Each structure stands twice: as structure tokens, then as C-alpha cells.
Amino acid sequence: MAANRVFVARMAGLAVFGPDGERIGKVRDVVVALRVDASPPRVLGLVVDLSSRRRIFVPMLRVADIDSAAVTLASGSVNLRSFDQRPNETLVLGQLLDTRVTLRDSGIEGVVADAGIEPTRSRDWVIGRVAVRTRRSRLSRRGQVEVLAWDAVQGLALGESQGTDRLLAVFGTMRPADVANALSELPRKRQQEVVDGLDDERLADVFEELSESDQQVLLGFLDSERAADVLEAMSPDDAADLLGELPDEEAGRLLALMEPDESEPVRRLLRYEWNTAGGLMTPEPIVLTPDATVAEALARVRNPDIPPALASMVFVCRPPQATPTGRYLGCVHAQQLLRAAPFELVAGIVDAELAQLGPDAPLGEVTRYFATYNLVAGPVVDPQDHLLGAVTVDDVLDHLLPTGWRDQEDPPLDVPEVASEVAGEVAAGVGQEEVADA
Known part of the structure; x- marks a missing residue:
């Protein structure tokens, strides 16, 4: 790139040329993705006005050079469909300029006059600097302009500058773990607005990724009926972990409000200590009967709602299939399923020799088990040979990491x-x- 930093207001109207020198159009705006925290937002691309008056989006990876006179594109294809702004996108000229902000160090208020974009080592572009016009002085009717680092200005982060509807739309495009991280950075009032706006299934996914302290705070925003609905939508092991942190009276009240078939596996998990295989396991592994085919097993493994670690192994048991199951016969690794013919029965490829974990096995024994057998999931079986559930490696890591x-x-x-x-x-x-x- 010819420039290390370019101010967006100066880019408006710049000619855009293709790699062969042919003029394509002119720069209309710059598209960025704001963040919830104070980190500089990533520049996604340019809005370009074509000579045909159509506006298209050009990704920054297609931009080869920016100078004071023109923008030159690199070789490669560009989508000529009309630009359609997405919920997680912000236009610098159209939306970010004139936003009211506060300087973090001094508390002085001002408005955004311009934004400087600059490349990073990874070839991404970010807004690294912001030009802020503060209050007027005697020498200037328009006020003084200061160029500051992005994180020196308060009021531009997604949670500060955008409405709840916009924030919810952006969260809809993010992974639950990323939503949980972003949600924990928001003010309490905005957190409550987001929690109210998320549906139960989505909120349950986010709750599973929150810290214990944030879980309890956000649970306090919910009435008892909705809290029970969210707990029902959570994985039983995560719901049990959350209820285990609550006072017994409150946990009992929420369990009573849950549907009996949803609360029963959670109640069973609460009988075990948190640092045992029984306390770590999920009671909903993939369970098949011996007469199931490899094709049926693979169809269960492909279910996108099943976490990857849990999908790495299927368990073969006599009926009933619901935990605690009938007699446990063994397991089949996902790789073994891929090597077998679809019409084969899982009973013919079952691994009956793999050691099992007892529900009272302590965390140290569980850790040694995973290290010994190089597994990401393992069966938890009671003394009567009933499969109770499965422990996954992510459950173990959660409890090995420091509290909080x-x-x-x-x-x-x-x-x-x-x-x-x-x-x-x-x-x-x-x-x-x-x-x-x-």
C-alpha cells in the first residue's frame, strides 16, 4: 500500500481503477465492523459508485493501492450485485461521522470529524485514529480538532453507540461464546435489554458460555418462569452447574418449575460432586442399540446440534436407550464408522475393551483417562453396567482452568x-x- 494511514473523508469521490488501468467508478463510503469493546473496528471494504450509478461492495482484500488521487484494485473478481448493508456493518461517512463522543482522559465531549484507517501486519485494515472536533474556541468558530487513538474515545463501541435492535442483529451473526464475551462488557442496563430481546434457545446457548458470576447476574434479570424455560433449553450438565451455584431454596424452586422430563437428568447430575465424572458428564450422549447400522450411526453423528467432542463417539447399549440405559456393550469411534460399510451393524465393530469411568471417579482420574487413551469423550458407567452419560474433554478443561x-x-x-x-x-x-x- 502507498499509504500507512488514510482519512476516510478524503477518500470520498476518489476514482477507483481496475488492475488494467480502466476507471470503474468512485469511492462512496467505507464499511467497518464495530466491536463491543474498545478495540479498533475492522475495515471490511469500500462502497463504490459505478458509472452505471449502481453501488457495489469491494472487499479490502481486493484493494491493491490507496493514494491521494485514486484507489487501485488488485486482480480478481468483484461481485457486481448492488450493495446491501448488513446488520453488523457501519458506514463511516454515512453513520460514524458526527457521532457524539467523550474523550476518555479529559471527559471533554465532541463529535467525530473523520476516521483514519490503517493496515495491520495481517493485511487487515482497522480504524486506528479518530479526528474529534471538541467545543468551539475564540480562535475557531468550528472548534478544535484532535486526532486520537480509537481507544481514547468513548461512545463509538457497538454497545455504546448502537440501539438494542442493532446490537441484537449483530449478535445473531456471532458464535455464542463471542456473544457471551461481548455481553459481559456491556453496562447492566444494556445487558438486561439484550437478555429480554434474545429468544430462550439463543439465550441458553449464551448462558452456557458465561462465567458463573455473569450467569447469576443475568439470571436475576429473568422472572422465574422464563429462567426455568432457559434452564430447560440448556444442556443438562450446564444447567446443573448453574443450579449448583445457587442457594438450595432457589435451585429447588427453579427445578420445580421445569418440565419433569427436563428436570430429571439435571436432578441426577446434582447428586454427584462437581469434580467427579458424574458431575462432569452430559447425560445425553449418542446411544444406539446393537442392531443399528453404520449409516444410522453416521446420521446421528452428523447432527449439527451435537457438539464435536460428543459426536466423536457413539455408545452401544441394550434397550432402553435413554440414560441410565440398558446393559452397556461398548463404543464405536467416529473414525471407525467412516471406515465401515454403511450397511454393517454397529455391533460388529463395537470396542468392548475400552476402559470405563465410574460416576465417582475424581477429576485426576478422569484427566489421566483422557491422556492415557487419547480420547475427547469417554463413557461413564455404573456398577450395574448402565451407561449414565459421557464426559468430554471440554468439560475437563473447564474444571482445570482457574476459577473465574x-x-x-x-x-x-x-x-x-x-x-x-x-x-x-x-x-x-x-x-x-x-x-x-x-
């Missing part, structure tokens, strides 16, 4: 402390085995 790790943007992992805690449990287990062998 979700509350920190870059949580420090105290490896020696965590390792020593797990190693102590593992060593204790090994010692017991040695005594038993003796």
Missing part, C-alpha cells in the same frame, strides 16, 4: 498449581492401585 477464567480476556493459567492438584489426585489413585495389587 471466563471473566478475564487473557486468563493466566497457573500451570504448576493446576498440575500439582491433578498430579496429587493421580498419585493418590496410583497409590491405591499399588496397595490393591499388593
Whole structure:
């Protein structure tokens, strides 16, 4: 690029040329994706007016050069469909300029007069600088203009400058974990507005990614009936973890409001200590009977609603299939299913030799189990050979990380402390085995 920083107001009307030197049109605006936090927003591309008066979108990856006279595009195809602004997109000239802001250090108010875009090392472009016009002075009727870093200005982040409807539209395009992170950064009033605007299924997905402290705060925004509905929509193990953090009286009241078939697996999980296989497991793994075919198993594995770790293994049991199941026969790894013929029965490829976890197995034993067998999911079986559920590696990681790790943007992992805690449990287990062998 010829320029390290370009101010958008100066780009308006610049001629846009193709790689062969042919004039295509002129710059109309710059499209950016605002963030909820104070991080600089990413520049997505340019709105270009064609000579035919149609407006199109040109991604920044297609921009080869920007200088004071023109914009030159790199070789490659450009979609000629008319530009249609998406919910997560903001126009710099059309929407960002003239926005009222506050300087973080001084508290002085002003309006955005211009925005400077600049490339990063990864070839992305961001708004790195903002020109802010503050209050008028005696020497200038238009006021003084200061060029500041993006994070030195308050009022431009998505949660500060946009309405709740716009925020909800943007959240609809994001992963639940990213929505949870963004939601935790918003003021409490805006958090409540977002929670009220999300449907139960989406809110349940977000709740599963929140820290315990944020879960309890946001749960307080809900009336009892809706809180029970959200708990029903959550995975039973996540719902049990949340209820386990509440006072017994409140947890019991919410369980009573849930549908019996939804509350029963949660009640079963609450009987186990949080740091045991029973407390870590999900009671809804993929369970098949011996006469199921490989094709049926693969169809269950392909279900997009099943987390990848849980889809890595199917469990074969005698009826009934609902946990606690009939007699547990073994498991089949997803890779084994891919190597078998679709018409084969899962009973013919079942792994009956893989060790099982007991529901009272401590965290250290569970960790050693995953490391020993190189698994991402494992069966939890009771002494009567009934499958109770499955533990996945993400459940283990959640409990190995320090308390409150979700509350920190870059949580420090105290490896020696965590390792020593797990190693102590593992060593204790090994010692017991040695005594038993003796």
C-alpha cells in the first residue's frame, strides 16, 4: 500500500481503477465492523459508485493501492450485485461521522470529524485514529480538532453507540461464546435489554458460555418462569452447574418449575460432586442399540446440534436407550464408522475393551483417562453396567482452568498449581492401585 494511514473523508469521490488501468467508478463510503469493546473496528471494504450509478461492495482484500488521487484494485473478481448493508456493518461517512463522543482522559465531549484507517501486519485494515472536533474556541468558530487513538474515545463501541435492535442483529451473526464475551462488557442496563430481546434457545446457548458470576447476574434479570424455560433449553450438565451455584431454596424452586422430563437428568447430575465424572458428564450422549447400522450411526453423528467432542463417539447399549440405559456393550469411534460399510451393524465393530469411568471417579482420574487413551469423550458407567452419560474433554478443561477464567480476556493459567492438584489426585489413585495389587 502507498499509504500507512488514510482519512476516510478524503477518500470520498476518489476514482477507483481496475488492475488494467480502466476507471470503474468512485469511492462512496467505507464499511467497518464495530466491536463491543474498545478495540479498533475492522475495515471490511469500500462502497463504490459505478458509472452505471449502481453501488457495489469491494472487499479490502481486493484493494491493491490507496493514494491521494485514486484507489487501485488488485486482480480478481468483484461481485457486481448492488450493495446491501448488513446488520453488523457501519458506514463511516454515512453513520460514524458526527457521532457524539467523550474523550476518555479529559471527559471533554465532541463529535467525530473523520476516521483514519490503517493496515495491520495481517493485511487487515482497522480504524486506528479518530479526528474529534471538541467545543468551539475564540480562535475557531468550528472548534478544535484532535486526532486520537480509537481507544481514547468513548461512545463509538457497538454497545455504546448502537440501539438494542442493532446490537441484537449483530449478535445473531456471532458464535455464542463471542456473544457471551461481548455481553459481559456491556453496562447492566444494556445487558438486561439484550437478555429480554434474545429468544430462550439463543439465550441458553449464551448462558452456557458465561462465567458463573455473569450467569447469576443475568439470571436475576429473568422472572422465574422464563429462567426455568432457559434452564430447560440448556444442556443438562450446564444447567446443573448453574443450579449448583445457587442457594438450595432457589435451585429447588427453579427445578420445580421445569418440565419433569427436563428436570430429571439435571436432578441426577446434582447428586454427584462437581469434580467427579458424574458431575462432569452430559447425560445425553449418542446411544444406539446393537442392531443399528453404520449409516444410522453416521446420521446421528452428523447432527449439527451435537457438539464435536460428543459426536466423536457413539455408545452401544441394550434397550432402553435413554440414560441410565440398558446393559452397556461398548463404543464405536467416529473414525471407525467412516471406515465401515454403511450397511454393517454397529455391533460388529463395537470396542468392548475400552476402559470405563465410574460416576465417582475424581477429576485426576478422569484427566489421566483422557491422556492415557487419547480420547475427547469417554463413557461413564455404573456398577450395574448402565451407561449414565459421557464426559468430554471440554468439560475437563473447564474444571482445570482457574476459577473465574471466563471473566478475564487473557486468563493466566497457573500451570504448576493446576498440575500439582491433578498430579496429587493421580498419585493418590496410583497409590491405591499399588496397595490393591499388593
